[in-house]
Amino acid sequence: MNKNLKIWVWLALTFSAMSCSQQNQTRESITPVDSLLSEQQLPQSDTLIGILQSGENITILIDRICGDKINANEAAAAFSTVFQPEYCRQGESLLVVLDQDEVLSLIYIKKADQIFQVTRKDTTWFADTLFQPVDYVPVVIAGTICNNTPSLWESILYSGGSDELAGTFCNLLECQVDFTFSSRDGDSFCVVYFKKYIQGEYIGRTLLLKGIYQGRLSSGDAYLYPSDEFSHFSSDGQSALRKFLSSPVSYTRISSGFSQSRFHPILGYNRAHRGVDYSAPTGTPVSAIANGTVILAGRLGEPGIAVRIKHSDGFESEYYHLSRIADGITVGKRVEQGQIIGYVGSTGLSTGPHLHFGIKINGNHVDPVPVLARSSGEPVPEEEKQLFQGSLRFYQLLEKTSLELSALELQRQSIINIW
Ligand SMILES: [Zn+2]
Incomplete structure (x- = not known):
């Protein structure tokens, strides 16, 4: 993505976020944003921004912003080849790039990491997905169930996790650990995942890379691995999400x-x-x-x-x-x-x-x-067992590095505080 476009996309996102937070529903739907930019940041071409309003679909939005400059149905049809327009939501934004009075391209922004573009060449529209570089920051949430935090849920919250994370963690290991009956004082847990950022803005987290529960009565583990698709496996290579064991006994x-x-x-x-x-x-x-x-x-x-x-x-x-x-x-x-x-x-x-x-x-x-x-879910294929073991070592390293970095940061903070 070129630099000008990046700026416009960022602006549209910010604008969309601002307009979503506004209570006033009678806002102007086509906003000349030129005034928001300093002169040197302006792209060569003109740009219009429209925000999808309640009751609108993408065709209506395109029609409202572009008028008779283009055929809205054709542009919307092109968009539908790269995403599903029926999942468009109020508050998402459309960027229209113009040269003189001619529409060069349309950019539809669902989220910071979901941006789609259609460009007109002669009479045909071509659709693309635009990618913004995502920064991944490793996160380790680990803790122990104790008097202060008597349940696993509370321990995860206490260690910096969210309700959503606690729920995902329990779902991930529920086939292996009966959390309702087996959680005990002194049991420990560890979750590793990445937080995703685009230009400093938090846009969500990845799937859990690793979830471990080590308990007095019950233990379980799950690691993310791309077999046929991304799914979780125990360290022995069995599916972590198995409802049943593949057999109750090792048989001849x-x-x-x-x-x-x-x-x-x-x-x-x-x-x-x-x-x-x-x-x-x-x-x-x-x-x-x-x-x-x-x-x-x-x-x-x-x-x-x-x-x-x-x-x-x-x-x-x-x-x-x-x-x-x-x-x-x-x-x-x-x-x-x-x-x-x-x-x-x-x-x-x-x-x-x-x-x-x-x-x-x-x-x-x-x-x-x-x-x-x-x-019982498919286990890791035999020929991939070594690769799988390699990914377990990678997660261990990631966890260790991340913990060391946060320890260093704590040390740095305490030194600053002393000074
Ligand atoms: Zn029998």
Whole structure:
């Protein structure tokens, strides 16, 4: 973007911000801004600014500002190739660049980082997105839950975060950490992200680069990584936003799938198999597929030693034929995704060590395999694992540097204060 244009865009933004804050709705909609600029800053061409008013769309705005100088429909159609005009909002501004009385180009400014231009060449309009350089400033918000700040939310606010940041952080880790039940005194958290500025004006923040919660009862972590698209992964490369684990046990093979009618090897006749059998050696740990509450933990007939867990949204999971139930897993107990609830065995009606795993939705059994596949999120691809580990190191470095810089700044301030 050339310098003159930059100035005009900045001016339009400032003007738009000023007019948005004005209560008086009867303001002049076409403003000669020349008087606001000193002589040497004026571009060669003339410029008009219009602000989108309530009830207007971009076509009406163009028509109002340009009159019969151009065909407003054609210019608006060109804009619609680079953004969606139906999302235009009152207070956004249009800049019209004129040479003599001829319209050279139109610039539509939604925000400091969303600027679009259409330029006329002969009778055709060409559309562009204009980019302004964005400054990224790393921010680290870290703290500990303690007496002064007894909840995670308060701790984040106390450490300089906002309500919005606290909400995003909790959403990011809610699959791994049950914040309602597991937050304890002494638990610590850390969030890293960038604040974005254009010419010194704060325009928002990036996605969280890193979120970590280290607790006495429960911990979780999530790192931003551009796999297919930007999403968050735990340090082990699993999707941080998984609703369910991809499987409750590390298994050698699926020995029997979900079926409405299969031949039962012990009973010797056909009947439904309402779950999936994962073959695994006796003693292999079995994990809860998601946060939930234990609704059964004990010995039954056919299922043998069994655990059932109730999850949100009408989901239940069943873990049968265990050799034993993990310590502390009793009815009514809250469990978290990944928590070990028991160990593979062959109790009940079973021919050998395996985990029978079932899922119910609103009381009805469904095939667990596609449900888990759909809800567990894709992990970081195997061939990108090294790159992913590299990005974790980068975030660590960023955090360290940023903390050191703020420590230096504090030191500088205290020296200034002493003097
Ligand atoms: Zn089974």
